[in-house]
Amino acid sequence: MNRDKWWKNAVIYQIYPRSFADSNGDGTGDLQGIISKLDYLENLGIDAVWLSPVCRSPQDDNGYDISDYQDIDPVFGTLEDMEELIREAGKHNIRIIMDLVLNHSSDEHRWFREARKSRENPYHDYYVWRDGVEGELPNDMRAAFGGSAWEWVPEVGQYYFHQFSVKQPDLNWENPRLRREIYDMINWWTGKGVGGFRLDVIDQIAKEPDRGITNNGPRLHEYLRELSRETFQKADLVTVGEAWGATPELAKLYSNPDNSELSMVFQFEHICLDQVEGKEKWDLAPLPFQKLKEVFGRWQTQLYGKGWNSLFWNNHDLPRIVSRWGNDREYWEESAKMLAILLHGMQGTPYIYQGEELGMTNVAYEIEEYRDIETLNLYSDRLEKGYKEEDVLRSIHAKSRDNARTPMQWNEEENAGFTKGTPWIRVNPNYRKINAARQVEDGDSVFGCYRELIRLRRKYPVFVDGRFSMLLEEDENIFAYTRENEDSRLLVVCNFYGRTVDCPLEEPANAKLLISNYKDGEKAMILRPYEARMYLEETDDPK
Ligand code: GLC
Numbered sequence: 001m002n003r004d005k006w007w008k009n010a011v012i013y014q015i016y017p018r019s020f021a022d023s024n025g026d027g028t029g030d031l032q033g034i035i036s037k038l039d040y041l042e043n044l045g046i047d048a049v050w051l052s053p054v055c056r057s058p059q060d061d062n063g064y065d066i067s068d069y070q071d072i073d074p075v076f077g078t079l080e081d082m083e084e085l086i087r088e089a090g091k092h093n094i095r096i097i098m099d100l101v102l103n104h105s106s107d108e109h110r111w112f113r114e115a116r117k118s119r120e121n122p123y124h125d126y127y128v129w130r131d132g133v134e135g136e137l138p139n140d141m142r143a144a145f146g147g148s149a150w151e152w153v154p155e156v157g158q159y160y161f162h163q164f165s166v167k168q169p170d171l172n173w174e175n176p177r178l179r180r181e182i183y184d185m186i187n188w189w190t191g192k193g194v195g196g197f198r199l200d201v202i203d204q205i206a207k208e209p210d211r212g213i214t215n216n217g218p219r220l221h222e223y224l225r226e227l228s229r230e231t232f233q234k235a236d237l238v239t240v241g242e243a244w245g246a247t248p249e250l251a252k253l254y255s256n257p258d259n260s261e262l263s264m265v266f267q268f269e270h271i272c273l274d275q276v277e278g279k280e281k282w283d284l285a286p287l288p289f290q291k292l293k294e295v296f297g298r299w300q301t302q303l304y305g306k307g308w309n310s311l312f313w314n315n316h317d318l319p320r321i322v323s324r325w326g327n328d329r330e331y332w333e334e335s336a337k338m339l340a341i342l343l344h345g346m347q348g349t350p351y352i353y354q355g356e357e358l359g360m361t362n363v364a365y366e367i368e369e370y371r372d373i374e375t376l377n378l379y380s381d382r383l384e385k386g387y388k389e390e391d392v393l394r395s396i397h398a399k400s401r402d403n404a405r406t407p408m409q410w411n412e413e414e415n416a417g418f419t420k421g422t423p424w425i426r427v428n429p430n431y432r433k434i435n436a437a438r439q440v441e442d443g444d445s446v447f448g449c450y451r452e453l454i455r456l457r458r459k460y461p462v463f464v465d466g467r468f469s470m471l472l473e474e475d476e477n478i479f480a481y482t483r484e485n486e487d488s489r490l491l492v493v494c495n496f497y498g499r500t501v502d503c504p505l506e507e508p509a510n511a512k513l514l515i516s517n518y519k520d521g522e523k524a525m526i527l528r529p530y531e532a533r534m535y536l537e538e539t540d541d542p543k
Contacts, residue, residue, distance in 0.1 A: 007238035010047035022419035031077035045454035095195025128161035196238035248302035255307035300468035309348030323362035337517035338532035411437035495527035511535035
């Protein structure tokens with residue numbers, strides 16, 4: 001097994017810059033805010049930070065609509081601030097991973113401003129156009145944030161294609177000149193010392209709208225190999241592609257150990273389990289525990305030796321895991337730690353999304369408090385379609401992306417210490433109970449648990465290369481597995497529910513308990529609510 005890649009040993013921390021730390025009191029987090037928290041991140045022990053987009057942007061989709069890939073948006077700071085962040089983070093042994101949004105740009109990008117002027121303009125073909133007549137759409141494809149995926153431009157008498165908001169026109173990857181510009185831009189960032197890239201909705205770049213194809217288009221892997229050859233392979237970078245539609249088979253291509261495409265993909269099969277099949281994420285279904293085990297087991301097994309997993313529960317698009325699979329009330333602390341222990345024992349590179357290490361929870365606001373374009377569009381669409389407001393709000397409370405975007409909870413001061421001004425989005429009212437100041441000094445806190453898990457992963461190679469086996473597949477309460485290499489065996493046992501259960505496994509004889517979420521020890525294999533234990537047996541005979 002290949003242990004040589006630094007990112008196989010790494011833990012990555014995702015920062016959503018507008019919600020992390022505000023240094024200048026304008027209510028929005030910024031790069032200087034991040035710099036001021038590098039000690040905190042070093043203390044946690046992470047190796048790299050993935051920054052959600054900080055490039056120049058009209059912020060229609062909070063930065064995922066980029067109008068200049070080679071400049072920093074003034075709400076976050078300047079290019080000098082970015083250079084300072086890369087440098088200062090380096091002093092803390094933290095690499096900076098940038099978010100590359102390559103499927104689309106902002107409609108305010110110079111390329112698009114040119115493209116829409118005339119069909120002859122050299123930039124016209126950087127985007128995806130179809131002839132038509134105003135009012136007669138090329139087809140009935142829908143955009144992810146509601147409405148048609150086509151938008152009419154009278155100047156050229158054509159529609160442009162957008163998979164997301166109308167201000168996010170899709171880029172045309174069939175055009176080699178566009179691809180070249182993208183590679184040059186990436187190499188420019190690499191030259192500035194970034195440690196890698198996260199590639200936004202990368203499986204959607206090879207779209208073929210005439211055939212209704214959005215993700216996994218026929219040319220996708222050809223583009224990825226060219227992209228990798230022209231950019232990433234020239235440096236020791238980590239690359240992670242967001243791919244909603246990836247299967248283990250596809251992930252083996254993306255993350256082939258021959259390094260021809262990417263380091264790994266972010267796939268969502270374990271995340272999408274609580275939605276009605278074939279419907280939208282807002283159509284809520286109960287969480288199927290057996291299915292969760294089956295999905296994790298399949299990815300762990302199929303990628304072993306053939307690819308590499310990303311391990312995550314949260315990101316800036318997802319509700320908070322402790323409010324989802326955990327219990328954010330009476331077992332808040334136990335369940336937050338259990339979910340951490342379960343995930344960090346698996347094979348892959350773990351991602352911690354800001355605030356997850358504190359057990360931050362979902363919010364349940366009135367509609368006026370939400371800021372996310374997807375949430376707001378959903379609300380008006382569904383009311384128009386005749387849904388009851390309480391039902392729409394129930395879906396929003398469970399699934400809105402703003403659950404992840406409320407400000408980081410630093411301390412008990414006003415606005416949780418996030419800003420001295422008025423925060424761009426309301427702070428979760430539970431910040432007096434859940435905040436970093438209360439947890440960093442306390443080894444038994446959720447933060448302490450994450451820090452310890454990171455330390456353990458660094459210490460024992462079995463976390464990187466141990467082969468995964470699922471135990472108790474049919475058990476309705478317990479998620480248990482082992483990871484085994486030639487000299488040790490890790491056993492992880494987690495009770496996923498709020499009732500005490502008998503675990504049918506034998507207590508491992510010569511194992512040490514590496515970590516658990518209950519202080520007063522573990523005698524027999526009786527698991528208390530949300531109890532999690534991780535044991536290590538050293539099977540190596542000293543020679
Ligand atoms: C990805 C991002 C999401 C964004 C979308 C469009 O899914 O994670 O935040 O809205 O792409 O760029």
